[in-house]
């Protein structure tokens with residue numbers, strides 16, 4: 001395996017609310033190799049954004065609190081860094097694209113300024129050069145008439161255009177890691193395909209690693225090298241994209257795959273869905289997190305949480321594979 | 325934008341007309357006779373008539389009012405009954421003093437309210453926040469004229485750092501400027517704080533942090549510029565209050581500003597002076613509001629006036 005640029009170890013993040021503690025991320029570990037794209041999938045509320053924001057150290061604390069874990073970026077634990085050290089990494093070494101393009105740009109600053117400020121901050125670029133580079137970046141993300149757009153404000157652009165601007169700003173300093181948190185969820189399908197194509201193309205150009213977060217397995221399958229499937233604050237299956245998609249092991253992964261519509265599918269066959277809803281992170285105190293929705297649940301699952309078990313090429317948290 | 329400004333200026337006319345009509349009617353119908361005030365009680369019929377004629381006071385209401393409007397339109401605000409000088413000249417003498425107090429008050433407002441409000445928001449629920457908010461509550465509870473008297477007593481009477489009365493030199497304007505600035509800063513700081521708290525939660529502030537910008541850039545540029553938008557509106561609305569406060573303070577500090585001029589004129593029924601100073605005060609409040617709206621559009625690019 002190639003050298004890991006990011007290594008997350010046993011990350012646990014709680015939200016301390018008035019009357020209870022919600023373990024939103026509970027024991028998440030994964031690594032990201034240089035030039036690799038890691039897909040992070042799971043239903044809404046399973047802790048994907050919290051994981052991403054913790055890596056960026058952008059979570060509001062309180063209410064959030066990191067109970068445990070280490071995040072190594074090129075051998076240094078990000079969680080032990082001072083605010084100032086972390087600030088210098090953000091935007092320069094690790095950049096993030098957010099889920100909400102409509103609200104993620106500052107309404108009172110021009111597009112040009114919002115891209116060039118990253119360059120001015122991290123590369124000490126003079127204002128004029130930074131603006132020129134911003135125009136170049138806008139060209140790169142295929143925004144028409146970039147010279148005009150740099151002078152415009154966010155409200156003058158569509159959602160797809162705004163997300164392209166976000167991508168341009170995130171890529172401006174050619175970061176080693178890009179965290180894309182559902183970059184296309186708020187956009188329509190044709191725009192989605194364009195944006196994904198763009199991210200893939202730009203990634204190979206600057207050879208950065210990507211954490212691609214999505215609740216859509218189709219997207220993850222398209223762009224990732226490896227996949228981590230999250231459920232209720234934990235990773236339940238982990239492996240390379242081919243083996244996870246062709247031979248899923250965890251009942252949850254199987255369920256997710258069966259819920260994807262297939263164009264070649266027989267019309268008479270109904271789409272399957274996973275029964276029940278995601279439990280709230282603090283609902284399940286013991287046993288497997290998926291026990292309330294699993295079709296293969298047995299006694300052991302109710303009492304004890306499964307560890308990772310190597311099954312074929314995948315790591316799976318499921319008691320059903322213990323015998324193999 | 326230009327079209328909008330012109331429109332707003334034209335809309336000023338009916339407001340000013342209404343204002344002058346109200347002031348005019350009050351003076352016309354209120355008891356008390358300006359002529360006998362000038363001439364004294366033991367005046368002959370002949371002299372009385374001539375004075376009445378000189379100021380046009382013998383004409384019916386409508387004629388008097390229309391005459392007044394005509395001369396205003398020609399830039400003539402009439403002649404003071406008491407001092408026998410052109411009203412415009414008197415206002416020109418007094419207006420700069422009042423404007424200086426107002427501007428000083430504004431400068432002090434912003435110099436205190438913005439850092440205090442931002443600090444309170446950023447350090448929410450800490451000693452800094454409680455200190456700022458307690459100070460602000462105190463400032464809201466204290467009336468401006470009372471604070472003015474307090475400042476006058478401590479800094480002019482006891483410490484003798486500033487003159488107790490005078491001719492309107494800048495040194496004399498400092499204390500009233502502070503009285504206005506401090507009370508106005510109290511309410512503004514609260515507004516800045518709550519507006520900042522709202523803005524700091526926004527996604528674009530998180531984006532700014534994700535770019536690795538300095539925290540002071542995130543707070544004082546990205547967040548503050550957005551947070552100031554509602555504050556500008558508030559300030560536009562507070563202008564009338566500031567000028568009103570200045571009138572009271574000019575009397576306490578015996579400063580020859582336009583507020584003093586107007587109050588003296590009301591007491592002595594010097595009608596042209598009252599009308600003239602009201603006209604100037606009202607116009608400046610409306611103009612300042614237009615200015616606030618223009619500023620609003622400059623800060624917030626989403627606002628487009630048509």
Ligand SMILES: Nc1ncnc2c1ncn2[C@@H]1O[C@H](COP(=O)(O)OP(=O)(O)OP(=O)(O)O)[C@@H](O)[C@H]1O
Pocket residue numbers: 015017022024042043044045046047048049050051063099215280281
């Ligand atoms: N600010 C917060 N305060 C309290 N709880 C929070 C907060 N942010 C997240 N959570 C909790 O953390 C859990 C994980 O949230 P997260 O945003 O990571 O989900 P997600 O996987 O990104 O979902 P989505 O697909 O909807 O973006 C949720 O159950 C949520 O209730």
Ligand SMILES: [Mg+2]
Pocket residue numbers: 048049050099181182
């Ligand atoms: Mg999310």
